[in-house]
Amino acid sequence: MDEFEQQIRNSLRTAVANRPPILPIDPGSVDVAGRATARPRRQWARLLPIAAAFALIAGIGVAVLATRPGTVPAVPAGTPSIQPAASVTPSASVTPSATTASPAGNGIRLRLFNESPWDFTSAGINDRNLGPLPSQMITGYVDYTDDPHLMNVHLVGADGTWGFGVSVPDDGARPSGDYTLTIRALGGRPSVVASGGDRERIFAPEPNAPENQVHDYPQVRLHNDGAGTLEHVSLRWSGGAQLVVDDLKPGEYTEYAEMGAVRLGAEVTVVVDGRQLSYTPKSAGAKLARGNATYVLRVVDGALDVTTEVQQ
């Protein structure tokens, strides 16, 4: 490889290192897309030769009949009468899961807006499932006329299930109107805030930990793989999570700690011999969904080097 080709290589690497962030692909969405597009096509493709064979046989049959004089009786000309085989009436049992109708009485209308980077496979309020809610998507409004004053917003994602209590006064002064419950990333986990008309009367506190709440977070630990002691070790993730250790002796491992939903890339700072060293990841990296992650820290030629080992 000559010098110019090396420059091309460096250029591409620099471009990647500085590229704008791209939201990672959720395997679940691929699963759904794959099922939706692939399977029916393959079944259809399997039926094609059979259909072609039938068409060929039918064609030959018609051709033989048409060429045999006297065997096909003449059909008198007339106006063809076409009757529908059955009348189609809308089913009364089909009810849309989200409606845009105005709320009756003191009812409120709620919808969910997913402003977070996570895709949820299921989202709902009380017993109403609003279906999957990918990042940056919004549901339709749902009427809540007769619901109790404390409603549960539930979200199911790759990292577990979250529940939030949404309080609405039930003292007769219950506000009516349209509200959007916005799901945001706060401290590495989802949080819900309300916006809309009389939003002081409706609020979403911190997760109220419903009975079925399940967390499947990765366990994170640090390892000093260098020859010197690392002091004031700090790892910060893009979602706001932080892991701080006072000092880490050579060869030492910390205990595992649960860090919530974090991505692979963490910004690391340490102090070595009174000098602060830092490491910035090139990208946020893949989301750590589960398993044990060890961040291996070592100082090489005065620079901090960080690698990550993930055991799934």
Next chain:
Amino acid sequence: MGATNNRARRLVRGVGDRTVLVASGELSFAEFVHARNQRLLDLAWLVTRSTEDARDAVQEALTGLYRNWERLPAGDEFEAYVHRTVVNACLRVIRRRPRWLPVPAPGELRSAPSTTDAAEAVATSDELWRLCGELTAVQRAAVVLRFWSDCTYAEIGSALGCTEATARSHVHRATARLRTRMAAGEQ
């Protein structure tokens, strides 16, 4: 999502340039996607030069891989298959693009270097990246596979669906064009 195959150990070592995933047993499609997400997005972004198109292309490629997950070849052939799927998805996305010149968002614009020391290398790098945008999509894919993914010409040919000689020709022509344009810019 339960599809697995038995190429785990080889695959997971290829994650990015700084990550070692230690896995055992069979590799599921979900684990593969988690492990290779960023690397595939990097490749797609280099070829398409657009974050939206890169994501579309990788999504499309992964959908294709998912369909055939349990029938995919193992070892090096698997890597070639993944490359081919992603690059082809990129080329399809590029062909679907409306014919306009994209203007980078302000956040994507990098500030000009202010010193002349390292600045020259940075400027060269920037200029080369800009000129890569003038290559045809196939030439750019060939350059990315050759100089970023370190593919052999045979692997590039496999990914682009052409012979090794044609792949060599794509890379040669692209390099020559970049060299010429760089030289013209310096004068």
